[in-house]
Amino acid sequence: MQENNTELKPIILSGIQPSGQIHIGHLTGAIRNWVDLQDKYKCYYTIVDLHAITVRQEPAELRRRTLDLAAMFIACGVDPDKCTLFIQSHVPEHAQLAWVLNTFTGMGECSRMTQFKDKSEQHEDNINVGLFTYPVLMASDILLYQADLVPVGEDQKQHLELSRNLAHRFNHYYSDTFKVPNPFIPQVGARIMSLQEPTKKMSKSDENEKGSIFLTDSTEQIISKVKRAVTDSGSEVRYDIVNKPGIANLMSLYQIATGFSYKQIESDFDGLGYGEFKPKVAKAVADYIAPIRESYLSLRKDETKLKEILTKGAENARKQAFKTLRKVYKKIGFVQF
Numbered sequence: 001m002q003e004n005n006t007e008l009k010p011i012i013l014s015g016i017q018p019s020g021q022i023h024i025g026h027l028t029g030a031i032r033n034w035v036d037l038q039d040k041y042k043c044y045y046t047i048v049d050l051h052a053i054t055v056r057q058e059p060a061e062l063r064r065r066t067l068d069l070a071a072m073f074i075a076c077g078v079d080p081d082k083c084t085l086f087i088q089s090h091v092p093e094h095a096q097l098a099w100v101l102n103t104f105t106g107m108g109e110c111s112r113m114t115q116f117k118d119k120s121e122q123h124e125d126n127i128n129v130g131l132f133t134y135p136v137l138m139a140s141d142i143l144l145y146q147a148d149l150v151p152v153g154e155d156q157k158q159h160l161e162l163s164r165n166l167a168h169r170f171n172h173y174y175s176d177t178f179k180v181p182n183p184f185i186p187q188v189g190a191r192i193m194s195l196q197e198p199t200k201k202m203s204k205s206d207e208n209e210k211g212s213i214f215l216t217d218s219t220e221q222i223i224s225k226v227k228r229a230v231t232d233s234g235s236e237v238r239y240d241i242v243n244k245p246g247i248a249n250l251m252s253l254y255q256i257a258t259g260f261s262y263k264q265i266e267s268d269f270d271g272l273g274y275g276e277f278k279p280k281v282a283k284a285v286a287d288y289i290a291p292i293r294e295s296y297l298s299l300r301k302d303e304t305k306l307k308e309i310l311t312k313g314a315e316n317a318r319k320q321a322f323k324t325l326r327k328v329y330k331k332i333g334f335v336q337f
């Protein structure tokens, strides 16, 4: 658990939904930074099950996926001795603060959210109020911990902006209560695209599994998916996101797996075509994922240990969450004995 000297460190909060299989975009957009930042910051990382139920979930599967995700965070390098790792629903203050912040959020603000518009289209039969106020719950996650920084992929930028606005608004209406958080978005890997439709983001809700590289995929599966990735016309390996989105996406994955810059990749494959490039990307990505998958499979077997980590994490998270909520309730004028 957090060491004492973490008190002076700036704070990070981030989360992932246990709503589908975790893929390489989650790793590059978020978890890699979680790991990089865990020594310098006081970190809270959460599995956001309250968010996940804005889309219908099968109960047994949701339970399993929640623990899968905890094991996967650790397999990716999140260290429960350095960070607070917890399940969102174990800390009731998230839902309590969300209610308060709902009363500070305009209908128009929520209806402008791209994720709400996308999900409403995907789930026309279940456009529920929870889906609508989803970003307000996300703001509560962040503001409860007085987070300085929120490491996320590019798709969460708009939600972060709302969190900042709500913090400002509440602080202005009452007095300084919340820290105003900043997004932390990586230079490379903030938006990994589908291997099958490179103009669409890789997504756990994509029905075409060939478009995503899951962190549990075998080496053979990864190699086959990358080799079959849709590429663009021409044959030159060049980073051009507008005219060559398929190759640009593979170059991002290659850069993440090998550490080579785009310039270096272009020069290494100068005069060679996609035919030479794709197998190299496939092998590099498969080698990058293999140790994560192996570690995950071994960690996932020990549910007792995972539950112990998550129980301690929730206890620790509640201490901070309770402090902020009490402050909020007091400012609002709720009677406190």
Ligand code: TYM
Pocket (backbone or CB within 6 Å): 013, 014, 015, 016, 017, 018, 025, 026, 027, 028, 029, 030, 048, 051, 137, 138, 141, 142, 150, 151, 152, 153, 154, 155, 156, 159, 189, 190, 191, 192, 193, 201, 202, 203
């Ligand atoms: P979620 O569960 O959809 O995704 C988790 C994280 O992964 C990033 N991500 C990607 N990054 C790059 N390329 C992709 N294709 C890709 N797909 C997903 C997301 O940007 C995100 O950082 N609303 C959040 C969960 C959340 C949260 C929070 C995050 C709830 N409360 C508080 C931060 C702080 C979400 O749906 O993430």
